[in-house]
Amino acid sequence: MVLELDFLSWPLILFLVLIFIDHFDFTKTDTTKKIIIRKINKKEGIEMTHEVIKKYIGKICEVHTLDQYVEGKITTVDDKWMEVEVEEKKSKSLELVNLDFVEKISVKV
Known part of the structure; x- marks a missing residue:
């Protein structure tokens, strides 16, 4: 049995496909987006260096x-890692933080 579609069914099918594509975000997750942005910024020279830290x-x-x-x-602090002493x-305990993923450091005064 062959499914026959009339002239008015095609716009409806196209509309449903577009709604499906719009509803499900096929792009990368937020964390992946942040990693990609960080790598782009690093190539442009915008990074937190260990000298600053x-x-x-x-x-x-x-x-x-x-x-x-944390x-x-x-x-x-070395080229890639920072050691943070956490008091519970x-x-x-000691936490090791990869400097490639540091976005912000707030200093307590």
């Missing part, structure tokens, strides 16, 4: 990355 060693800071943040004292209720 080294000024804040020993200070309590909030370090914001793409999808989370609050603690910055202990060491009765213990201390």
Whole structure:
């Protein structure tokens, strides 16, 4: 059995297909978009360098990355990584943060 469509059915089918495409976003997720933007900015010379961050060693800071943040004292910084000492209720832990994903650092005064 062959499905026959009349002249008026084609616009309706096209409309439904367009609604489907518009409803489901086939682009990349927000995190992936942020990573792509960061790589583009890095090529243009817009990046947070470790020399800037080294000024804040020993200070309590909030370090914001793409999808989370860490609050603690910055202990060491090298070319790609930053070590942050995080104090919890009765213990201390170390968080390693990849500098490629740091968006913002807020210094507590």
